[in-house]
Every structure is written in C-alpha cells, then in structure tokens.
Amino acid sequence: MTARPRQRSRPAARAEAILASAVFTAIAALLVIADFLDQPFYLKLLTRALVLALAALALDLAVGIAGLVSLGHAAFLGVGAYVIGISAEHGMTNGWVQWPLAVAAAASAALVVGGLSLRTRGVQFIMITLAFGQMFFYLANSLSRYGGDDGLTIWTRSQFGTWLSLSDRRTLAWLSLSILLAAYLFLRKLRWSRFGRVLRAAKENERRMAALGFAVGRFRLVAFVISGALTGLAGVLLANLTEFVAPAYLSWHRSGELLAMVVLGGLGTLHGAVLGAFVFVLLEEVLARLTTHWALLFGPFLVLVVLAGRGGLVGLVQRIDAPR
Amino acid sequence: MTAVLLARGLAKSFGAVVAAADLDLELRANEIHAVIGPNGAGKTTLLGLLAGELRPDAGRIVLAGRDITPLPVHARAALGLGRTFQVSSVLPSFTVLENVAIAVQARAGSSFRFLRAAETDESLNGPARSSLDKVGLGALADRPASTLAHGERRLLELAMALVQRPRVLLLDEPLAGVAPAEAEQLLALLESLRSEMGILLVEHDMDAVFRLADRVTVLVHGRVIASGAPAEVRRDPAVRSAYLGEDDEGAFDDRTDQLRVTGRASFRR
Ligand SMILES: Nc1ncnc2c1ncn2[C@@H]1O[C@H](COP(=O)(O)OP(=O)(O)O)[C@@H](O)[C@H]1O
Numbered sequence: 001m002t003a004r005p006r007q008r009s010r011p012a013a014r015a016e017a018i019l020a021s022a023v024f025t026a027i028a029a030l031l032v033i034a035d036f037l038d039q040p041f042y043l044k045l046l047t048r049a050l051v052l053a054l055a056a057l058a059l060d061l062a063v064g065i066a067g068l069v070s071l072g073h074a075a076f077l078g079v080g081a082y083v084i085g086i087s088a089e090h091g092m093t094n095g096w097v098q099w100p101l102a103v104a105a106a107a108s109a110a111l112v113v114g115g116l117s118l119r120t121r122g123v124q125f126i127m128i129t130l131a132f133g134q135m136f137f138y139l140a141n142s143l144s145r146y147g148g149d150d151g152l153t154i155w156t157r158s159q160f161g162t163w164l165s166l167s168d169r170r171t172l173a174w175l176s177l178s179i180l181l182a183a184y185l186f187l188r189k190l191r192w193s194r195f196g197r198v199l200r201a202a203k204e205n206e207r208r209m210a211a212l213g214f215a216v217g218r219f220r221l222v223a224f225v226i227s228g229a230l231t232g233l234a235g236v237l238l239a240n241l242t243e244f245v246a247p248a249y250l251s252w253h254r255s256g257e258l259l260a261m262v263v264l265g266g267l268g269t270l271h272g273a274v275l276g277a278f279v280f281v282l283l284e285e286v287l288a289r290l291t292t293h294w295a296l297l298f299g300p301f302l303v304l305v306v307l308a309g310r311g312g313l314v315g316l317v318q319r320i321d322a323p324r
Numbered sequence: 325m326t327a328v329l330l331a332r333g334l335a336k337s338f339g340a341v342v343a344a345a346d347l348d349l350e351l352r353a354n355e356i357h358a359v360i361g362p363n364g365a366g367k368t369t370l371l372g373l374l375a376g377e378l379r380p381d382a383g384r385i386v387l388a389g390r391d392i393t394p395l396p397v398h399a400r401a402a403l404g405l406g407r408t409f410q411v412s413s414v415l416p417s418f419t420v421l422e423n424v425a426i427a428v429q430a431r432a433g434s435s436f437r438f439l440r441a442a443e444t445d446e447s448l449n450g451p452a453r454s455s456l457d458k459v460g461l462g463a464l465a466d467r468p469a470s471t472l473a474h475g476e477r478r479l480l481e482l483a484m485a486l487v488q489r490p491r492v493l494l495l496d497e498p499l500a501g502v503a504p505a506e507a508e509q510l511l512a513l514l515e516s517l518r519s520e521m522g523i524l525l526v527e528h529d530m531d532a533v534f535r536l537a538d539r540v541t542v543l544v545h546g547r548v549i550a551s552g553a554p555a556e557v558r559r560d561p562a563v564r565s566a567y568l569g570e571d572d573e574g575a576f577d578d579r580t581d582q583l584r585v586t587g588r589a590s591f592r593r
C-alpha cells in the first residue's frame with residue numbers, strides 16, 4: 001500500500017491502468033443509461049455481459065496468467081448455477097447459505113478436474129478439460145429430478161434479507177458490477193503477488209522453476225481452483241439473472257465462448273477479459289438482429305482481431321495509443 | 325570427509341544408447357569435483373539423474389545422508405541441490421533482479437501470498453541484489469533477462485543458484501561460449517565457493533578443470549573409466565586412450581602428453 005509497485009512506472013502498465021479504468025467506467029455509464037431510459041431488456045443484457053465477464057475474468061487467471069488452457073470452464077459455471085437451482089427447488093433460498101455452497105461446490109469440482117488434468121500439458125490438457133466438461137454436461141442432462149435436458153426453473157431468487165432484493169433488476173445489475181470489480185481488483189493484486197509471479201514465471205520456464213524448488217503443479221492447482229470458484233460465482237449470478245438453469249449452461253460451446261472472450265480481449269491482461277466479454281455479448285446481440293446468419297460475420301471478426309492484434313483488443317488499443 | 329552427494333549404481337539407457345551404466349560417484353562437501361568425458365559420454369545425463377529430471381533405470385542417490393532417489397526435481401532443489409543448465413535457462417521476460425528474487429522466494433518460505441506486490445518486496449530484492457553484485461551483474465539488475473549476452477546469462481543463472489545457498493551445485497559446462505575475460509571472473513567465483521558448498525563441475529575446458537578441481541572423474545559411454553586426483557587422472561592410460569580415440573601404445577608417448585579435447589584445450593598447462 002505504501003510504495004507504488006515498480007511495474008506501475010512502466011508506460012505499458014500506466015496505459016493498462018488507464019484502459020482498465022476506462023472499461024469499468026464505460027460499463028457503469030451503460031448501466032446508468034439503461035436504467036435512466038428505463039430499458040429492462042438492456043439492463044438484463046448488460047447484466048448478462050457482466051456475469052459472463054466475471055467468468056471470462058476467472059478463466060483469464062487459468063489461461064492467461066497460469067497458462068492452463070481450459071476448455072471445460074462452463075462446467076464450473078454450471079455447477080454454481082445448478083446449486084442455486086437445486087437448492088431453490090428444495091425451498092432453500094437463503095443466499096447466505098446458497099452462495100457459499102455454490103462457490104464451494106464449483107471450487108471442489110475445479111479441485112478434482114484440475115488435480116487430474118494437471119498431470120498433462122498443452123493440447124492434452126485442453127482435451128482432458130474438455131472431456132471433464134462434457135462429463136458434467138451429461139451429468140446435468142441426467143438429473144431428471146431437476147428437469148433433465150429441459151432445465152429447471154428457479155421460482156425464487158436468492159434471498160438476502162430485506163436490504164438486498166435481487167428481484168429488482170437494478171440491484172442485480174449493480175451487485176454484479178460490484179462483484180466483477182472486486183474480483184478484478186483481487187486478481188490484479190494476485191497477478192503481481194508472490195503467488196502470481198510463480199504462475200507467470202512457470203508459464204515461461206517450468207523447468208527452471210522446478211530446478212529452483214517450486215512445486216509448480218501445486219501453484220497451478222490453487223490457481224485453477226480459484227478460477228473455478230470465481231466461475232462458479234458467475235454461475236450463481238447467471239442463475240439469479242435468468243431464473244433458470246439448464247444443461248446448455250455447461251455445454252462446450254459455452255466454454256469455447258468464454259475462451260473466445262478472453263482471447264478477444266487480450267490474454268493475461270484481466271481487464272481485457274472484461275472488455276472481450278462485453279464486446280462479445282453486445283456484438284452478438286447486434287449481429288443477431290441484423291441477420292440470422294450472424295455467426296458468419298462473427299467468426300471472421302474474431303479471427304481478424306486475433307490475427308491483426310496479437311494481444312487482443314487491449315493490445316490493439318495500446319498499440320494505437322503508444323506507437324513505438 | 326563425508327560425501328554430501330552420493331550416487332550408487334546409477335544406470336540409464338535411451339533405447340539402445342547406454343548413457344549411464346553402473347555409475348558410482350561421490351561429491352564431498354567443499355570440493356570441486358570435475359566430470360569430464362567426450363561428447364555423448366553421459367555427463368548431462370548424469371546431472372539430469374542427480375537433479376531428478378531423469379529417472380534412473382537402477383541405482384540410488386543420497387543427498388546429505390538422505391535417499392532422494394524417489395523425489396521430484398523441486399523437492400531435491402528444496403533440499404539444497406542447485407544447478408545451472410548446459411543451455412542457460414532463465415526467465416527471459418522478467419528483469420535480471422526478478423530472476424534472482426524468484427530464486428530467493430523459492431527458499432524464503434511461503435510463495436502462497438496472494439496480495440502484496442512481490443516486485444517491491446525488499447526481503448526478496450535485498451538478497452537478490454547482493455547475489456547479483458557477487459557475480460558482477462549488479463549494474464544490469466533492471467534489464468530484462470532476454471537482453472543479456474550469453475555469458476551474462478550464465479552469470480545470472482549462477483546468481484540464481486547461489487542465492488539459494490545450496491549444499492550441492494551442479495554446473496553443466498558453465499564456461500561454454502563465455503568470453504575469456506568473463507571466464508576468468510567466473511573461475512575466481514567458483515574457486516571462492518568451494519568453502520560454502522560441494523560443486524560438481526561438468527566442463528570441457530581442461531585448463532579450468534585442472535586448475536579448479538580437487539578430483540576428476542572421467543566418463544566414457546556412461547561408465548567411469550577413471551576417478552581421482554587431477555594428476556593421477558592425467559596420467560591414467562585408459563583416459564589417454566579414450567581421449568585419443570585409439571588404444572595403441574603410442575598413447576603413452578611423451579609426445580602425446582598433449583591430450584586434445586575438442587581441439588581447444590589440453591591436459592597440459
Ligand atoms: N533424452 C534423450 N533421448 C535419447 N537419447 C539421449 C537423450 N539424452 C541423451 N541421450 C543420449 O545419451 C548419450 C549421452 O548424452 P549426454 O548425457 O547429453 O552426453 P554429454 O553431456 O556427455 O555430451 C548420447 O548418446 C545422447 O545422444
């Protein structure tokens with residue numbers, strides 16, 4: 001808290017901080033506008049973007065910072081959402097119980113998936129997380145008591161007593177933004193901490209880190225669990241937003257979308273994941289209105305951003321900003 | 325004197341290639357023990373086995389009285405086994421100082437700290453700076469490691485190893501590709517480290533080997549063909565013939581006292 005960390009003095013880090021503030025300010029401004037215009041549809045769309053931004057942010061910890069390319073993160077989103085759905089189905093709607101339970105369940109799932117997947121590297125790791133994701137997907141499908149492949153309607157949102165009512169759309173939107181911001185600030189600290197430094201260094205040269213005495217796998221597992229827990233929290237918000245959970249939440253398409261958001265925004269930058277999620281969700285919405293074949297436009301756009309701006313949108317902005 | 329690092333009956337084959345065969349080795353505390361041998365003799369393999377990167381087909385390894393054979397690389401490192409690589413291995417995108425600070429972090433207990441900025445942590449940077457000064461890289465502390473010259477990179481690797489105060493230091497050809505002036509500095513440094521740790525030195529530069537080493541072990545085809553004081557090893561006929569690549573009596577001639585190794589250094593100074 002006292003001395004400013006040295007990395008802030010690097011121009012790139014300054015630009016990064018400015019861009020991050022700009023992203024969050026813009027999001028807050030969008031919320032205010034949607035609220036002012038009394039447009040529940042847009043408020044809901046923005047909240048959906050906020051929730052997916054939280055999941056993308058969490059995924060960026062695994063992929064961008066720790067170098068663990070997971071294609072199964074939708075499973076943790078689904079676990080978080082299903083815990084809300086299932087507990088509500090049993091009449092348990094107290095958020096103070098539901099939320100920690102859901103996050104703990106997602107963290108446990110990440111512990112198991114990570115513990116087994118981290119024995120592999122590279123493409124193998126991608127494939128095995130994908131396989132685990134599919135296992136969770138089929139598990140959700142088989143929950144016939146909870147709607148099976150039809151999904152499960154949530155009749156009552158999480159209750160937090162009188163002072164915080166999630167049935168108010170605005171409350172849910174601003175709560176989501178607060179959680180996203182808190183998660184972002186936490187992960188930014190984490191990235192520059194001792195722990196984060198081990199992750200970044202191990203991504204660059206695992207062999208050297210082992211030779212220095214670091215049990216690299218342990219650090220990666222902890223990162224994976226934190227990532228899974230935060231993704232579960234996003235699932236909790238998503239369930240409360242849509243008042244519905246379904247196996248589709250866990251499909252590998254969703255995992256792929258989250259990965260696309262992170263890559264779109266710029267790997268390992270954190271605020272890039274937030275930006276990527278918003279651009280992804282809003283662009284998808286706009287294109288879907290223009291044409292039913294929106295995916296035909298969206299795909300090439302993704303490819304362009306990734307090719308033209310290594311470093312994603314964030315990298316693109318920074319290079320325009322500081323041509324050197 | 326007791327051995328700080330002991331290898332017994334180590335064996336390792338890659339398919340048909342025998343890289344280590346029933347290999348015994350003993351490194352005492354406070355000695356520089358050189359391992360020499362022609363290319364492909366199994367020197368790097370030996371270091372890999374000792375450090376834990378390679379699993380031996382047979383044999384066992386004891387570090388300071390403890391059997392470390394089943395332990396992974398990081399656990400052996402944590403017990404005091406430091407090393408540098410034949411192709412230097414640093415963290416290129418980190419600054420020189422951070423490279424060493426990370427090495428401090430490995431030994432300074434907990435790295436499961438999630439909030440405080442590591443880069444400004446003086447409990448890590450302080451020791452890192454003095455280690456850099458020791459190897460003469462103090463002035464380059466804030467440069468990214470990727471910008472270092474080859475020899476500087478070797479020194480950085482050494483600073484990373486030293487700051488951990490290992491019991492045993494494994495060095496794989498630390499002089500390869502290092503300019504003469506830097507080599508001299510490095511030799512003086514190694515000489516000064518003898519009092520603090522046991523050093524296993526794989527090196528092609530015979531001048532350096534015979535200047536520094538208390539004992540020399542010669543490997544050929546994964547086997548120890550000679551081991552002992554430098555003077556003895558130098559006279560050993562098996563060593564001479566192995567290095568000459570022939571075994572006729574000519575090897576014993578005075579003329580062949582000049583045993584050429586990779587054509588750039590000799591047993592004779
Ligand atoms: N990972 C490996 N796979 C297959 N063969 C290897 C491997 N590592 C070393 N070898 C072989 O083992 C022998 C010893 O190699 P090495 O230990 O690198 O020798 P040195 O360091 O003495 O030059 C060589 O014949 C080499 O080709």
Ligand SMILES: [Mg+2]
Pocket residue numbers: 367368369410
């Ligand atoms: Mg070698």
